[in-house]
Amino acid sequence: MAIQWFPGHMHLTRKAIAERVKDIDVVIEVLDARLPGSSANPLLSELTGHKPTLKVLNKQDVADSERTPLWLDWYNAQPGTRAVALDASDAAPARKLIDGCHQLAPNRGGMAKPMRVLICGVPNVGKSTLINTLSNKRQAKTGDEAGITKLEQRITLADDFYLWDTPGMLWPRITAPESGYNLAASGAVGRNAYDEELVALELLRRLQRQYAPLLEVRYKLALPEGAVAQMDDEELLAAIGKKRGAMLGGGRVNVQKAAEIVLTDFRTAILGRITLETPAEFETWREAGRLEDAERNARKEARKVKTKKPQRGLLVL
Numbered sequence: 001m002a003i004q005w006f007p008g009h010m011h012l013t014r015k016a017i018a019e020r021v022k023d024i025d026v027v028i029e030v031l032d033a034r035l036p037g038s039s040a041n042p043l044l045s046e047l048t049g050h051k052p053t054l055k056v057l058n059k060q061d062v063a064d065s066e067r068t069p070l071w072l073d074w075y076n077a078q079p080g081t082r083a084v085a086l087d088a089s090d091a092a093p094a095r096k097l098i099d100g101c102h103q104l105a106p107n108r109g110g111m112a113k114p115m116r117v118l119i120c121g122v123p124n125v126g127k128s129t130l131i132n133t134l135s136n137k138r139q140a141k142t143g144d145e146a147g148i149t150k151l152e153q154r155i156t157l158a159d160d161f162y163l164w165d166t167p168g169m170l171w172p173r174i175t176a177p178e179s180g181y182n183l184a185a186s187g188a189v190g191r192n193a194y195d196e197e198l199v200a201l202e203l204l205r206r207l208q209r210q211y212a213p214l215l216e217v218r219y220k221l222a223l224p225e226g227a228v229a230q231m232d233d234e235e236l237l238a239a240i241g242k243k244r245g246a247m248l249g250g251g252r253v254n255v256q257k258a259a260e261i262v263l264t265d266f267r268t269a270i271l272g273r274i275t276l277e278t279p280a281e282f283e284t285w286r287e288a289g290r291l292e293d294a295e296r297n298a299r300k301e302a303r304k305v306k307t308k309k310p311q312r313g314l315l316v317l
């Protein structure tokens with residue numbers, strides 16, 4: 001299953017960003033440090049790529065501290081890209097972003113040429129939280145759910161420094177299914193757009209491979225060492241459900257409830273600090289997605305050629 005989510009309000013956000021960016025000096029793209037590759041929106045790069053951009057790997061407090069430096073190196077090695085890792089509620093490092101903006105647009109500042117910064121990113125990554133921290137006030141609404149910010153909003157940081165908060169935006173076709181699953185697990189995709197059981201199973205498979213000890217500790221599964229990593233994913237989900245009392249009548253596990261428990265435990269970081277992807281993994285998925293996309297387009301073209309009606313000859317009198 002590939003997760004797709006690009007509802008009408010995201011079309012509007014795309015249009016609003018395309019318009020706004022004309023008068024913007026610096027773009028801050030907020031990424032989720034737990035999925036730093038998958039949470040980078042290719043559509044945003046397309047819309048804002050011509051402006052100086054700062055990438056913020058937010059929620060670093062709940063990401064794997066060994067993986068975050070790998071991602072910072074990966075981003076900083078790309079031409080014209082600067083990346084920093086943050087916890088959006090931590091004021092001092094967040095305020096360094098303001099210096100970063102001045103470095104990227106040194107000609108801006110002062111009342112005549114105020115600095116204009118656009119904050120964008122996929123839903124639920126912490127854009128509004130970051131804005132509140134930067135402005136030291138609760139000006140933007142935040143919440144642990146995709147789609148909290150509904151409309152673009154201007155926030156005045158100082159008389160010569162404006163920030164624009166934007167609604168979270170995804171892109172029309174997420175070609176790598178792994179990225180779709182990671183986005184859904186993170187809470188970037190609206191609830192109605194995916195099946196929680198499938199996303200939880202995919203998340204469990206990834207955690208079994210890379211963070212099995214965290215699962216053992218959290219769910220006290222009392223299995224021999226190494227057994228959790230070897231378990232069938234559906235069995236594991238059922239075992240978690242049993243352990244956490246997610247039951248239906250007749251001793252059956254409430255799988256939906258168990259899936260919600262796993263997703264919540266991941267999102268709230270009760271499971272621990274986790275990063276769902278490494279740069280190498282992400283590159284592999286992205287490449288496979290590109291190939292599939294190219295094949296899809298080729299098939300589409302071939303169909304077009306096949307169905308084209310033979311052109312009638314022109315009648316020349």
Ligand SMILES: Nc1nc2c(ncn2[C@@H]2O[C@H](COP(=O)(O)OP(=O)(O)OP(=O)(O)O)[C@@H](O)[C@H]2O)c(=O)[nH]1
Nearest residue numbers: 059088124125126127128129142143147148149168
């Ligand atoms: N642990 C942790 N949680 C954070 C951080 N930044 C934001 N959050 C939480 O993430 C959730 C989403 O934050 P928002 O600021 O509303 O995210 P947003 O990107 O504005 O979301 P939309 O407006 O829906 O696109 C909230 O529950 C925040 O408390 C962070 O750095 N670390």
Ligand SMILES: [Mg+2]
Nearest residue numbers: 127128148149
């Ligand atoms: Mg918001």
